[in-house]
């Protein structure tokens with residue numbers, strides 16, 4: 644579904660991503676892992692159009708999307724979440740308000756800055772409402788629909804980010820650290836939700852430091868270190884790969 648072909652990205656003299664290639668199969672969950680500073684977020688930003696690569700190609704469903712703007716890439720069906728981005732939680736904005744915003748692909752690409760009411764037209768409102776009820780049911784947020792987003796526990800805020808991304812009817816989801824800040828039971832729930840999203844036929848690429856979640860949910864894993872791809876394979880392959888173990892030496896997060 645997605646092919647990353649020999650992507651490199653320079654920041655001044657620093658090669659943040661160095662000739663990295665990998666594919667993502669339709670309907671699969673792929674994890675992109677690696678120690679801090681490996682180049683994962685940079686790679687994400689290139690796929691979502693937030694950065695143009697210095698060299699290489701990104702192909703989505705046989706279409707070259709390299710260097711396209713984020714809103715164009717969202718329009719093609721690739722929707723991303725951002726690490727630590729907050730909900731609209733001021734002015735009493737509810738969970739439902741946040742979902743309605745997510746209905747608009749332009750919002751997903753970070754383009755909209757106006758008030759929620761002006762984001763979608765009246766004729767779209769009914770469809771958006773129906774979609775919000777459907778998605779919140781799937782994700783387990785129905786009970787919170789009319790609660791102020793500011794009152795959501797951390798685990799549900801992560802689910803709201805996911806639900807908001809689903810509102811744009813993605814074909815591929817790019818998830819940046821979806822388990823950040825979650826406790827064990829919230830992480831377990833997230834594993835279930837990610838599997839359900841895969842069941843819906845949506846392909847997922849996730850950057851994640853929580854190794855337990857990565858190993859449990861991924862069909863395959865690509866590992867980066869110092870900008871380079873150092874390994875790719877099934878969770879079992881990655882678990883016993885010497886280069887991967889070496890790269891993580893001294894890292895706190897690989898405790899699992």
Ligand SMILES: Nc1ncnc2c1ncn2[C@@H]1O[C@H](COP(=O)(O)OP(=O)(O)OP(=O)(O)O)[C@@H](O)[C@H]1O
Nearest residue numbers: 654657658659677678679680681682683684685686
């Ligand atoms: N906009 C930028 N300008 C200059 N250097 C950058 C920029 N973004 C990232 N870098 C550098 O590129 C390298 C890769 O960073 P990146 O954020 O992609 O790594 P990462 O694997 O996502 O790390 P983490 O797990 O800590 O989020 C790092 O050395 C970082 O300092």
